[in-house]
Amino acid sequence: MTITIRRAGPLDARPLAELLNEVIAAGGTTAMTRTVDAADLRDWMTRCPDRTAWHLAEDDAGEIMGVQWIEPADDLPDEVAEIATFARHGRTGLGIGSALFRETERAASALGYRWINANIRADNMGGLAYYQSRGFEDCGMKRDVPLGNGQAVDKVLKRYEL
Template identity: 60%
Template structure:
């Protein structure tokens, strides 16, 4: 059984471990350097108009997390940026769906009118996930340079609340 709840600072080390595994595997996130629990706790504290949720199993182990926040240079204030991470090997089990239900409600409560997903064009799983939630393509960023120097295209998807 998977439960979704608001993330708290005590979840940050488990969230970092999950994210670092995804970073090590490569190919799905634009985050290229490992993060610590302290990094994530700081991000949670600093993200302003944001909501962070974790999906946990019966033993309260984090199996996924998602956040929305404002503050990107190219988005208007009524738009939230979203990021989603599910434990390697646990995709396709409904974790992302449960996270998005909570995130969508939080976005409305925070006064957003739409959510932006900025996905690597080579991240087939991410593109399918956001499409299945009802996100629509609206733009593309070509030759986006990640922190490690790798260049990828990014697909911009929009979900109207």
């Protein structure tokens, strides 16, 4: 299987929402607890267009296998991008995340960011391993972060210097 990475745009919002909802429904790896729709994704993509980069991974048949984006975060300095990464449920370990990150790293530098922050659920072993394997280093912890469903989780903060 060949993975192709390309910029995601508003026309990709519906299949990206489907991918995210699949991950949300599986539970345990994302802080997101409510389903999203195409309008949500279009809003996210356009809320800060000059400081945001969205990439998706497709297989040979054009099925979206993963998505990764960076954007500024209200609680971080301007030189920091917050990252989010999602791979289709059951399709991890195929190089999707590695391919996405190569493009995201280039985009982050081109947008003028100096480092990337990952905010990962402490119980998301796959996510922690993924960011560690990309060279992210632990830089903090948030305890008892409430999720939308009332559950509280710890979050590990990881930093990647560009």
